[in-house]
Amino acid sequence: MQKQALFGKTSDELKIIVKQLNLPAFTAKQLADWFYKKDVNRFDEMTNLSKEARQLLENQFITGLSEPIKVQISDDGTKKYLYRSLQGKYIEAAYIPEADRHTLCVSTQVGCKMGCLFCMTAKQGFQGQLTAGEILNQIRSLPERDLITNIVYMGMGEPLDNLDETMKSLEVLTSDYGFAMSPKRITVSTIGIIPGMKTFIEKSRCNLAVSLHSPFEEDRKKLMPIQNVYPLNEVLDTIRSYDFSRQRRISFEYIMFKGLNDTPRHVKELVRILNGIRCRINLLRFHPIPGTPLQSSENITIEWFRDELKSKGFMTTIRQSRGQDIEAACGMLSTKELLNKKTD
Amino acid sequence: MHSAYNCTAVDIYPTHVISHTLTGLHGHVIKLPMIFPFKPGQVAGLTLNDTIPVRIYSIAGSDFKNWIEFLFDVKSQGVLTPKLAELKAGDKIFMTKPFGTFAADEKPAYWIATGTGVAPFKIMADAGLHVNKHLIHGVGKSKNFYFRKYFEETFGENYIKCCSREISKDCFKGRVTDYIGQLPTLPAGINYYLCGSAEMVIDTRDLLISKGVSFENIIAEIYF
Numbered sequence: 001m002q003k004q005a006l007f008g009k010t011s012d013e014l015k016i017i018v019k020q021l022n023l024p025a026f027t028a029k030q031l032a033d034w035f036y037k038k039d040v041n042r043f044d045e046m047t048n049l050s051k052e053a054r055q056l057l058e059n060q061f062i063t064g065l066s067e068p069i070k071v072q073i074s075d076d077g078t079k080k081y082l083y084r085s086l087q088g089k090y091i092e093a094a095y096i097p098e099a100d101r102h103t104l105c106v107s108t109q110v111g112c113k114m115g116c117l118f119c120m121t122a123k124q125g126f127q128g129q130l131t132a133g134e135i136l137n138q139i140r141s142l143p144e145r146d147l148i149t150n151i152v153y154m155g156m157g158e159p160l161d162n163l164d165e166t167m168k169s170l171e172v173l174t175s176d177y178g179f180a181m182s183p184k185r186i187t188v189s190t191i192g193i194i195p196g197m198k199t200f201i202e203k204s205r206c207n208l209a210v211s212l213h214s215p216f217e218e219d220r221k222k223l224m225p226i227q228n229v230y231p232l233n234e235v236l237d238t239i240r241s242y243d244f245s246r247q248r249r250i251s252f253e254y255i256m257f258k259g260l261n262d263t264p265r266h267v268k269e270l271v272r273i274l275n276g277i278r279c280r281i282n283l284l285r286f287h288p289i290p291g292t293p294l295q296s297s298e299n300i301t302i303e304w305f306r307d308e309l310k311s312k313g314f315m316t317t318i319r320q321s322r323g324q325d326i327e328a329a330c331g332m333l334s335t336k337e338l339l340n341k342k343t344d
Numbered sequence: 345m346h347s348a349y350n351c352t353a354v355d356i357y358p359t360h361v362i363s364h365t366l367t368g369l370h371g372h373v374i375k376l377p378m379i380f381p382f383k384p385g386q387v388a389g390l391t392l393n394d395t396i397p398v399r400i401y402s403i404a405g406s407d408f409k410n411w412i413e414f415l416f417d418v419k420s421q422g423v424l425t426p427k428l429a430e431l432k433a434g435d436k437i438f439m440t441k442p443f444g445t446f447a448a449d450e451k452p453a454y455w456i457a458t459g460t461g462v463a464p465f466k467i468m469a470d471a472g473l474h475v476n477k478h479l480i481h482g483v484g485k486s487k488n489f490y491f492r493k494y495f496e497e498t499f500g501e502n503y504i505k506c507c508s509r510e511i512s513k514d515c516f517k518g519r520v521t522d523y524i525g526q527l528p529t530l531p532a533g534i535n536y537y538l539c540g541s542a543e544m545v546i547d548t549r550d551l552l553i554s555k556g557v558s559f560e561n562i563i564a565e566i567y568f
Contacts, residue, residue: 113542113568117549117559125543126568161568195353195398202353221445225545225564228446229387229400291550293559 005064005086006057007035007140008133010168011177021060023053029177035140036178041065064133067141068093078323081142082334085110085134089127090334091156093138095148096322103150106138108166109157110334114191115225118213118255120289121156124334130157132168139173151181153188154209156334160188160196170204183207184247191226192235201242207249209282210235214261215269223257236273244278251280256297256305267308274314281309281316287324354389354398356438361431362411368488370417371460372429373404374437378412382442384471385464389440390414392427399424402539402565403442404463404491405470415463415490446539446565452476453535456520456548459483461540464565466491469498480504482520482544486512521547530555538564 009017014028030048034040043049043057068081079095089110096103111124138155139145151173153159159166166188172178173186183205190197191211201208212232214220221227244250252274256262270281283306286296297305302318309316362375382388382403389398405413418425431437448455448468455465455477462481468474479499483489486507495503506523507515516523521544524530536552538545545564553559 111542113566115542115545115549115564115566122542122546123550125541125546158568198353217445221563222560225566228563228565229444231445291554293553 002086003060003062005131005133006031006061007064008131008136008169008172010132010171011175013168017061021053021056023056027053032177035063036172064131065137065141068143072323072326074323074326076322076325078326079144080323080326081138083134083138083141085128085130087128091130091134091138092334093142093155094323095142095144097144097147101149102144102147103152104139104142104144104148105152105155106135107155107157108135108153108159108162108169112157113161114158116191116211117223118257118286118289118292118294121334123289124156129162129165132165132172135165135169136172139179149185151186152209153186158191158193160190160193160200163196163199167199167203170206174205184249187249187251189253191224192230192232193226194230194234194238197235197238205248207251208239208244209251209253210239212252212254212270213257215266215273219261232273236277239277249280250277251282253282253284255284255286256302257286258295258297258301260294262297262301262305264308267305267312270309271312271314279314281314283316283318285319285321287321354440356389356391356394356398356440358436358438361433361435361437363433364431367415367490369485370488371415371490372417373413373415374428374431375411375413376437376439378406378408378410379439380441382406382412383447384467384473385447386442386444387446388412388414388442390428391424391438392436393438396424396427398438398440402446402461402463402467404466406467408471415460415466417460444565446537446563448473448477448535448537450475451534452531453537454478454480454531455537456480456524456540457482457538458520458540458544459488460490461544461565461567462490462495464539465537466494469495474498478502478504480506480520480523482506482508482523482540484509486510486515489515520544521551524548524551524555527555530557532556532558534561536562538562540567542566542568 014031018027034046043054068083070082072080077097081093083091085091091107091110094105108130110127112121113126115122173181174183187207187209189209213223217232283302306316306318359376359379365373367373387400387402389400391398401414403412404415416425418429446464457465489505505515506520508519511517538548545566549562
């Protein structure tokens with residue numbers, strides 16, 4: 001049986017574990033310090049723990065920390081890291097350096113169950129949930145770890161379909177005992193799983209991004225099967241029932257598809273459905289994936305769309321496409337690795 | 345459709361089991377009182393208490409007055425289904441209000457499902473929406489063609505059974521994608537409704553698109 005990993009455990013979980021091992025209660029805090037405050041990867045390096053405690057931990061647990069196994073580097077500085085999960089599956093994290101910020105995009109699942117038409121990760125199917133430790137390892141074991149200013153949960157998987165582990169990872173990231181990162185620097189992206197959204201909004205202070213992609217419910221249904229379960233109007237009603245007017249930010253992701261969601265009709269409907277929500281709209285170019293029937297809108301259309309939304313009072317930005325010379329679309333690198341493994 | 349989420353974020357209502365029957369090799373059907381109105385194709389969350397995450401299931405049958413049914417199979421690693429499998433008539437269970445918009449209309453269409461993904465199509469057929477429809481159902485073993493007799497009587501020759509792991513009378517040997525792949529043409533301009541695992545939905549959707557079906561005519565519901 002595989003040993004349990006300790007990295008990624010919350011303070012409460014560590015307290016229970018050290019109690020079960022009959023170790024002093026303060027060992028939990030010491031472990032959290034070594035894992036989340038110091039750059040130590042092995043139990044035998046945790047020098048303020050007794051020799052017996054270190055041996056006990058070594059015998060019964062693994063740290064769960066692991067270095068990336070591959071990296072692709074773009075001309076624009078973007079780096080895509082491939083990690084191996086504890087179950088031997090492949091996940092990816094994208095490091096995106098910019099002049100004023102360094103963002104890391106992390107994965108929460110191996111593959112995804114949501115089946116969005118435009119998504120490469122969906123093509124892998126679902127292979128498993130990541131633990132909080134595996135989510136956090138993408139940050140902790142990143143060579144550029146000390147440069148990271150922002151974290152976005154926008155990699156492989158739907159974070160709110162792995163709610164418990166996502167929430168635990170956010171706790172460790174933002175707690176004083178953990179990485180003590182500001183929740184304002186963390187954004188979790190969802191396609192709109194309403195019960196998960198409610199839990200996330202009520203129990204964390206991080207920002208929320210919702211994948212919108214069409215303001216028309218019937219059109220959105222064809223792009224995103226989740227629309228059949230959690231319709232957009234109910235997602236927006238849920239958002240309206242919470243206060244996003246202060247420090248916390250709500251944003252909507254909108255991939256621009258040629259002829260499909262980039263017309264004046266779509267601007268008008270977006271303005272109507274988002275009325276009263278203080279939000280940001282991020283427009284994204286579509287990076288085509290193999291076999292897709294979809295095409296990206298032209299740059300001139302995307303800029304027009306942005307200007308129209310801005311003129312209606314919505315803060316709207318066009319997200320810069322990064323890493324186009326490497327496997328730009330999320331899921332491309334790990335899918336390639338998965339296919340290589342199957343071929344072997 | 346199966347999804348787990350935190351009980352505290354969703355309203356659940358107490359009710360009870362009217363009956364629990366077995367179907368096929370792995371199928372279970374539980375019948376509950378119809379305490380809320382619903383539309384064919386909708387889902388509802390089920391759980392046994394407020395410590396077990398609610399999971400979502402398609403409503404699979406109803407008399408549209410007194411009772412509704414749910415179809416599930418047991419996931420050995422699952423938290424809820426092994427417990428649901430032990431329920432007896434009279435046992436307490438909690439459910440959410442029905443929700444969702446996976447609903448067919450009266451126009452011609454293909455309904456394509458694997459395993460328990462056939463549940464929403466069963467209730468749509470109960471509601472009389474089976475006219476002008478083809479139902480393609482894929483399973484591993486032929487005993488897992490849930491509601492087989494009902495579908496044979498209701499759809500006649502428009503009920504296509506695909507069995508991937510054994511050769512069986514009246515069944516296509518292979519997956520639903522194998523069956524669709526060997527069809528020379530597919531009707532254009534009609535809708536294709538899919539329900540099953542993410543892998544099944546994605547593979548089938550890609551196949552339909554490659555055979556000339558517009559993605560705008562494909563409507564999917566995914567287990568999650």
